[in-house]
Amino acid sequence: MLALNSRTTKTAFDVASSDAALHRFLHGLPGVDKVGAEQRTAALSTRSIKTTAKAYAIDLAIRMVDLTTLEGADTPGKVKALCAKGRHPDPADPTCPSVAAICVYPSMVPTAAAALKGSGIHLASVATAFPSGQAPMAVKLYxxxxxxxxxxxxIDMVINRGAFLAGRYLEVYEEIVAIKEACRSAHLKVILETGELVTYDNVRRASWLAMIAGADFIKTSTGKVTPAATLPVTLIMLEAVRDYVAETxxxxxxxPxxxxxxxxxxxxxxxxxxxTVGEGWLDPDWFRFGASTLLNDLLMQRTKLATGHYAGPDYFTLD
Structure with missing residues (x-):
């Protein structure tokens, strides 16, 4: 648990009353121990998961995948095929679970909505001038x-990193609040683009800023910037979530x-x-993988556990 001062327990509208107030709050958060975070993730990476536990973990990971296509060459046919794969990742095995969501550009949402109808799979769309976040507010809201x-x-929105890095925290906060309102009943995932935030301290600050502005999820990256998700960055975000939940x-x-x-x-x-946050987050409602190629490896490993043999490289569709 972070040793937070009394400002942490204030409501969002107290903290976000001005740029100065937000600056005091965010820069009052304890600094990240870079060495400690990296050593912690390295140690956790050595944990061994075997047999039954591994089979459970693979199926859980499949259920957590936001199967994604975000390319300029996306077509309705590609999106329909992706939705079919999300519904039945391994058509030869009816016990294989579906993915959590399909994630596409806004122009492809009608196609995906029709293809996913009745499946129970969520439909996510990137928005707010993804991936740059550099567009007028009216465009982002539309x-x-x-x-x-x-x-x-x-909705997966991307923050204005330029504003954040320039210290215009209130501008970023107000943008998230406005997009959250435009989402209506849809859940809002706020992309921090951690590869552009420079420091772990900034990752912690951006995580808190997104959460107090109303984010339902905080997300590492657009996938268009290197580095994208990393274990230390995700650990810092998980710790921020843990402490935020404890306070609010x-x-x-x-x-990630x-x-x-x-x-x-x-x-x-x-x-x-x-x-870091406990079993309660081992659920697609609270943890997701944003991925386009992960699913195939999960399916190959699942087949290996079930049959003792790896499927051929062309057994599962390429995305």
């Missing part, structure tokens, strides 16, 4: 509303995205979630 109107029940009783989810490609990597994240 982007969000249009995606929700078309059927998205989750409002639960917030976490989504970008660069998570193997079952081994996914299990490292699940171990870290369990050890």
């Amino acid at each position: 982007d969000t509303s249009a995606a929700v109107d078309a059927g998205a029940d989750e 009783s409002r639960k917030v989810g976490v989504k 995205a970008g660069g998570i490609r193997t079952t081994k990597d996914a299990i490292k994240y699940l171990v870290m979630v369990n050890e």
Whole structure:
């Protein structure tokens, strides 16, 4: 638990009354122990998960995947195929679970909504001038509303990193609040783009800023910037969530995205979630993987556990 001062328990509208107040609050958070965070994740990465526990972890990871396509060359046919794969990741095995969500650009939301109808799979759409976040507020609000109107029940917005890094915290806060309102009943995931935040302290500050502004999830990355998700960055975000929940009783989810490609990597994240925020977050409602290639490796490892043999490299569709 962080040793937080009394300002931490103030309501969001107290903390966010001005740039100066937000600056005092965010810079009053304890600094991140860089060496400690990196050693902690390295130690957790050595945990060994075997047999039955591994099978459970693989199925859980599949259920946590936000299966994603965010390319300029996306077509309705590609999105329909992705939705079909999300519904039935392994058509030969009806016991294989579905993914958590399909994530697409706003223009592809109507296609995905039709393809996912009745599946129970969430439909996420990036918005707010993804991935740069550099657009007028009116454009960002329209982007969000249009995606929700078309059927998205989750919105992945990206913060204005330029404003954050310049210390214009109130501007970032007010933008998140406005996008949250435009989401209506849809859940809001706030992308911090941690690869551009420079320091771990900034990751902690951005995490708190997003949460007090109303984020339902905080997300590491767009997947368009290197580095994307890393274990130390995700640990810092999980610790921020843990401490925020302790102070406010409002639960917030976490989504690492970008660069998570193997079952081994996914299990490292699940171990870290369990050890940092507890079993309550080992659920697709509270933890997701933003990924396009991870699912295939999870399916290959799942087949290996069930049959003793790896499926051929062309057994599962390539995304």
